[in-house]
Amino acid sequence: MLVSSSRVTLRVSKRINIVKLGFYAMQPQVEGLLNEALLLLSNLSYSLLRQFAALILSYLFAIPYGIVAARSRRAESVMLPILDILQSVPILGFFPVAVLFFITILGGSRLGVELAAIFLIFTSQAWNLAFSTYESVSAIPNELLEASRAFRLGRIGRIMKLYLPSCVPKLVYNGMMSWAGGWYFLVAAEIITIGSEEYKVPGIGSYIAEATYSGNLSHALLGLGALIFSVVIVDLLLWAPLRDYAERFKYEAFAAQEVRQPTLYQRSLKWLEKRLKRPSLPTARLRSLEKTKEIISLVYTPLPKLKTYLKLIHILCIFLISLLAALVILLHQYETGVKSVSEFIGSLKEPQFLKELSLLPQALLASIARLGLAYVASLAWTLPLAAWLAWRGAAVFSLLGVLASIPATALFPLIINVTMHLPYGLFLTSIILTMTGMQWYLLFNLIGGFRSIPSDIIEAARSFGLRGLSLWRRVMLPGVMPALITGSITGWGGGWNALIVSEYINYGGETYTVLGLGSMLDRAAYELGNLTLLLIILATMTSTIVLMNRVIWRRAYHYTLDRYRFE
Amino acid sequence: MPLLELRNVTKSFTSKTQTPFVVLEHITMAVDKGDFVCIVGPSGCGKSTLLRIICGLIPPTDGQVLYKGTEVKGVCEEMAMVFQSFALFPWLTVLENVELGLYSKKISQEDKRRKALKMIEMIGLKGFEEAYPRELSGGMKQRVGLARALVSEPTVLLMDEPFSSLDPLTATHLREELVDFWLNPDMAPDTVIMVTHSVEEAVYLANRVIVLSHRPGTIIKEVPVDLPRPRDPRSDKLYALVDQITSLIA
Numbered sequence: 001m002l003v004s005s006s007r008v009t010l011r012v013s014k015r016i017n018i019v020k021l022g023f024y025a026m027q028p029q030v031e032g033l034l035n036e037a038l039l040l041l042s043n044l045s046y047s048l049l050r051q052f053a054a055l056i057l058s059y060l061f062a063i064p065y066g067i068v069a070a071r072s073r074r075a076e077s078v079m080l081p082i083l084d085i086l087q088s089v090p091i092l093g094f095f096p097v098a099v100l101f102f103i104t105i106l107g108g109s110r111l112g113v114e115l116a117a118i119f120l121i122f123t124s125q126a127w128n129l130a131f132s133t134y135e136s137v138s139a140i141p142n143e144l145l146e147a148s149r150a151f152r153l154g155r156i157g158r159i160m161k162l163y164l165p166s167c168v169p170k171l172v173y174n175g176m177m178s179w180a181g182g183w184y185f186l187v188a189a190e191i192i193t194i195g196s197e198e199y200k201v202p203g204i205g206s207y208i209a210e211a212t213y214s215g216n217l218s219h220a221l222l223g224l225g226a227l228i229f230s231v232v233i234v235d236l237l238l239w240a241p242l243r244d245y246a247e248r249f250k251y252e253a254f255a256a257q258e259v260r261q262p263t264l265y266q267r268s269l270k271w272l273e274k275r276l277k278r279p280s281l282p283t284a285r286l287r288s289l290e291k292t293k294e295i296i297s298l299v300y301t302p303l304p305k306l307k308t309y310l311k312l313i314h315i316l317c318i319f320l321i322s323l324l325a326a327l328v329i330l331l332h333q334y335e336t337g338v339k340s341v342s343e344f345i346g347s348l349k350e351p352q353f354l355k356e357l358s359l360l361p362q363a364l365l366a367s368i369a370r371l372g373l374a375y376v377a378s379l380a381w382t383l384p385l386a387a388w389l390a391w392r393g394a395a396v397f398s399l400l401g402v403l404a405s406i407p408a409t410a411l412f413p414l415i416i417n418v419t420m421h422l423p424y425g426l427f428l429t430s431i432i433l434t435m436t437g438m439q440w441y442l443l444f445n446l447i448g449g450f451r452s453i454p455s456d457i458i459e460a461a462r463s464f465g466l467r468g469l470s471l472w473r474r475v476m477l478p479g480v481m482p483a484l485i486t487g488s489i490t491g492w493g494g495g496w497n498a499l500i501v502s503e504y505i506n507y508g509g510e511t512y513t514v515l516g517l518g519s520m521l522d523r524a525a526y527e528l529g530n531l532t533l534l535l536i537i538l539a540t541m542t543s544t545i546v547l548m549n550r551v552i553w554r555r556a557y558h559y560t561l562d563r564y565r566f567e
Numbered sequence: 568m569p570l571l572e573l574r575n576v577t578k579s580f581t582s583k584t585q586t587p588f589v590v591l592e593h594i595t596m597a598v599d600k601g602d603f604v605c606i607v608g609p610s611g612c613g614k615s616t617l618l619r620i621i622c623g624l625i626p627p628t629d630g631q632v633l634y635k636g637t638e639v640k641g642v643c644e645e646m647a648m649v650f651q652s653f654a655l656f657p658w659l660t661v662l663e664n665v666e667l668g669l670y671s672k673k674i675s676q677e678d679k680r681r682k683a684l685k686m687i688e689m690i691g692l693k694g695f696e697e698a699y700p701r702e703l704s705g706g707m708k709q710r711v712g713l714a715r716a717l718v719s720e721p722t723v724l725l726m727d728e729p730f731s732s733l734d735p736l737t738a739t740h741l742r743e744e745l746v747d748f749w750l751n752p753d754m755a756p757d758t759v760i761m762v763t764h765s766v767e768e769a770v771y772l773a774n775r776v777i778v779l780s781h782r783p784g785t786i787i788k789e790v791p792v793d794l795p796r797p798r799d800p801r802s803d804k805l806y807a808l809v810d811q812i813t814s815l816i817a
Binding site for chain 1: 619622642652
């Protein structure tokens with residue numbers, strides 16, 4: 001008895017020892033895991049904090065700006081053109097300028113990069129939110145304004161009881177979109193800074209990128225999972241309740257529309273469509289074609305209608321912005337040791353600077369060609385898919401929703417990891433990365449476009465024997481045309497942004513570049529540190545975008561709307 | 568001295584492209600305490616503009632509005648307005664909307680609440696204090712609009728086609744209640760100025776009907792309505808007046 005029991009004890013204790021041994025052997029791994037989890041969490045919190053700081057700053061800027069612009073005609077004539085210009089600047093193009101600016105001011109501390117990152121997200125949100133406020137306050141029904149005066153609400157009363165409440169629905173909706181867009185730019189910013197040791201900031205983007213570049217794929221996927229998790233959680237805890245809250249602030253016409261769309265699926269679709277529109281473009285808020293027309297005419301057409309003095313104001317704005325830029329340059333040159341004007345002019349004659357400058361026309365053409373290729377490639381897969389998806393069920397949409405809610409920039413390291421090994425790897429990679437900035441806008445606009453084709457028109461066409469290619473040529477393509485144009489406008493806007501991260505690729509400790517404005521911008525910022533060059537490239541890019549919007553897209557838009565709209 | 572007096576009021580709007588066009592021309596009229604005046608006229612004759620000038624929401628281009636002998640500049644504190652589309656704030660509850668009528672009054676928040684609750688009860692909306700406008704029917708919404716205007720106990724109630732967006736049955740009920748309020752000496756309002764495009768409504772309600780001409784609006788005629796109250800909306804005498812006024816407009 002005694003012997004056997006002691007044997008049992010022995011065996012048990014042996015087993016315990018083995019477990020213990022195993023545990024001790026595991027401990028470094030557990031510790032490593034814990035450390036990794038902590039690192040991941042702290043990185044995620046850094047990114048989240050930046051996001052929240054930027055969103056709050058954006059609201060603080062946008063609400064007063066929008067209200068003043070909407071309530072004073074004189075202010076409006078100055079403030080709207082400024083917004084128009086500001087939102088034509090590619091957001092990621094701001095980033096190097098912002099980094100150099102804040103570092104110059106704050107003397108190279110991490111705080112500078114930190115502020116630059118927050119500023120970057122701010123620029124992706126503030127203009128759009130200011131437009132939302134402006135539109136909301138402008139759209140207040142006249143009788144409500146009269147009532148607020150008849151009952152003598154006064155200035156404060158009008159702001160508290162009328163202007164602010166009327167902005168709530170659009171500010172929540174666009175805030176939500178801006179939040180999603182903010183992720184894209186934040187992650188991009190964090191990845192960009194990885195290239196140079198001194199500008200590096202901790203964050204979920206840099207975590208994923210570093211894990212991928214050091215070959216630790218499981219960590220990269222973990223980081224991606226954490227990011228998606230936080231996207232979903234913030235939506236559930238912050239935006240979903242806010243969406244419900246905002247319902248109350250809609251006018252009744254809007255409320256009736258909501259009632260007509262009863263299913264959760266339709267609402268989530270609408271919500272999805274919304275959040276995928278690029279926040280910095282005015283077209284972001286489209287709900288229907290009518291609305292699109294309104295907004296486009298609001299944002300893109302004021303110039304030709306403006307009186308000459310308004311044009312002068314427009315020019316004055318550009319002048320002031322250039323002046324500011326010049327000031328920044330001088331400040332920067334001063335900091336870096338160039339003290340006199342002649343020395344500054346001398347710096348313009350440096351061979352490096354001149355060499356880069358001579359590349360500019362080629363780079364511009366190369367970038368446009370790259371965007372064109374990415375556009376065609378995006379269209380090639382989104383057009384058929386959108387037509388197929390347009391009348392499909394909710395399950396596909398929720399899957400698409402999850403896919404689209406991942407900021408594309410977070411996938412960059414993983415994509416690069418695969419595509420760089422393919423033949424023509426660098427060329428392919430840059431095209432694919434550019435596509436990530438374009439394709440979702442196209443896909444979701446196209447789905448909306450196909451769904452807006454009245455089903456009786458399709459049925460009528462079928463009854464006349466139209467099918468296959470002729471059905472496409474005569475009904476489907478014309479029907480989807482306005483949506484295709486708005487998708488293209490937003491898509492190209494997103495594409496210009498993507499260039500800045502797709503032409504300048506960090507991979508395996510090496511930097512690969514292809515010729516283009518994006519890579520020139522990055523080189524000017526991170527290799528040469530030449531702010532003058534940076535601003536010249538940025539100005540080239542911005543004016544190209546403005547020109548393309550005004551010459552190509554706006555015309556195409558009005559043309560298609562006149563011809564292809566369903567009455 | 569009349570309570571309210573309009574002297575030679577003219578209103579013209581200037582648009583960028585066209586020459587200024589005149590909406591109202593040489594409007595001279597007086598309203599006494601206790602009057603119930605209805606303004607009728609063809610659509611686009613500027614009757615709503617006239618009401619807004621009286622209220623002080625829009626300044627006249629020329630001429631004067633006098634209240635108790637002094638010129639009205641800005642929104643007059645003794646008047647309250649009821650709007651055609653109700654103009655309720657969709658994000659405020661019934662109670663909060665009614666309290667808005669007391670916003671500029673220098674009384675405590677408790678007093679405002681007490682007065683608003685009492686008004687809501689009198690207008691027949693007890694139990695709906697916490698409802699939002701979208702949850703109410705059209706008739707109930709206009710009751711809120713009326714309560715919001717009456718809660719400050721104005722001397723003059725201005726009404727801009729208050730019943731034209733309601734269904735006929737609801738409108739009939741509300742008309743009768745309005746007359747009851749007006750006849751009740753303990754309750755505001757003493758004086759009502761209402762704009763309407765329905766001649767029947769004007770004759771049924773008013774002491775005096777002011778008929779405006781087509782644009783530019785001028786006063787064609789003032790028609791006194793001496794029918795005894797309560798009035799029968801289908802009586803021959805009433806219809807004779809309706810025909811007389813309608814022939815003036817058409």
